[in-house]
Amino acid sequence: MREVVLDTETTGLDPLAGNRVVEIGCIELVNLVATGRSLQLYLNPEMPMPAGAQEVHGLTDEFLADKPLFADKVDELLEFLGDAQLVIHNAQFDLGFLNAELNRLGRPKLSNAYVDTVSMARRKFPGQRASLDSLCDRFGIDNTKRTKHGALLDSELLAEVYLELSGGRQRDLGLAPEMAAAGVPGAAVQTRTLRPPRPHAASAAELAAHADFLKTISEPLWLKVEA
Template sequence: MREIVFDTETTGLDPRAGHRLVEIGCVEMVNGLPSGETFHVYLNPQRDMPDEAFQVHGLSSEFLSDKPLFAAIAEHFVAFVADARLVIHNAQFDMGFINAELDRLGLPPLKNDVVDTITLARRKFPGQRVSLDALCERMGVDNTRRTKHGALLDAELLADVYIELTGGRQRGFDLMGAAAETQTVVETTAVRLVVRPPRPHAASEAEIAAHVAFLAKLKQPIWLLAAAEAAS
């Protein structure tokens, strides 16, 4: 199973207000673990960088001025993602920006299956903080490099968090799942019951005589004492 954990950085919060992508970071996962393949690019947003956004990710207009436009990397990005499941922290935000950029180019939106790790975390830790930093702290993921937001670094951290949210690094060792994939044929043998006639339980004359002789040897049997007490 192929999954892409990805994150973006932007000039603001709403693509409908003219805000643009400035960074995309992707980490490929195969069968639940990072494969080592990544996709990372900085983008020229063709607009100014608001101070609020700069304080979040530290990407200045000067730094981004010589970076490629989204149009130059769109085909490569879509090919890298392909039909993989997407793993995103706050999926609505990132998918909104990606699809807005694709729409500007007249390209179809991404329609991949999406896992929102915020939703997973809220189910696992109801009522608790579910920011990426909070989840890293709770799950023992080292985020000391994260002094500012960065798309590739955040995708790498999210990949580790996602692994823990879905069972940890040993989830591939699923013996029950492996057993379920192995078909076992069990042969059954029909057993024909033989009905025998009922055995006689009535005592023979000899058995009755032996029983009477045995009782005669008993001295003061309890049933006779009980009968005498009942009669008095």
């Protein structure tokens, strides 16, 4: 199964109010194993960066000034996504922004199936915090490099969180032979030599004791003859 872990950074919280996407980060998974393929896009939002948004992700007007527009990179993004299932933390936020960008270009909305890891976390840990940082702490995932939000870094962390939410590292074990046969990276299969069977034949005394025990059973089923 091919999946793409996806995250975005934006100029604000509401795409319908004119806020835009400024970064997209994607990590490819096959059978819950990262393949090494990723996509990171910085985009010129065609608007000044609000101070509040810059505090979150650290992307400045100067940094984004020479970056391509979403229209210039939309085909590259859609080709990378393909028909993969998307894995997104708070999916309605990111999908809302991406679909707003597509709508501005007269393109159809994304039709990919998706998994919302916020919903997964709340089902698995009801009443507990479901932020990405909280889940990293819960699962012992190193997020010390996350001093600012960044779409690609957050996607890498989310891929690890998603693996844990999906059942942890053991989830890979049953799929390892199939993934190795398909040439999926990280799917090395360990083989082991089985011990030869050891005989455990009953002794003469044990056989005699067993025969005596059978004589104590009245009307044993194995001696009955069907009518």
